[in-house]
Amino acid sequence: MTDHTSRTRESTEQLKEDLQHLSQTVEELVNATADDSRHNIKELRERAEKRLSETRARLEARGERAYRDARESVTQQADACDRYVRDNPWTSIGIGAAVGVVVGMLIGRR
Secondary structure, X not given: OOHHHHHHXXXXXXXXXXXXXXXXXXXXXXXXXXXXXXXHHHHHHXXXXXXXXXXXXXXXXXXXXXXXXXXXHHHHHHHHHHHHHXXXXXXXXXXXXXXXXXXXHHHHHO
16 A cells, blocks of 8 residues: 555545544534533533534645645656657647547547
8 A cells, every 4th residue: 555545544534534523513512502511512612613613723734745646646656748749749649630630530530
């Protein structure tokens, strides 16, 4: 398993755990409002707000990390493609021409 796949799996598990904790806190808050105990509601509301801000921060960090990983992957693939074209210019021209013919035929059928 690649490092990227394991990081994605860990992030997914952490996200599930964060959302589960947040939903439990919100559920506790809803149940506490049924009691209408002002002190209890205030305490649970503070906990819910804290967990919500923590979850939001984690999601933002994961989003930035996912963007950075995707950008790095695309850059590496573009570099590999560039190297291949530079190392094999005639093969690359042939592949480009073949793709152009196929796309032209598909467009021409419409």
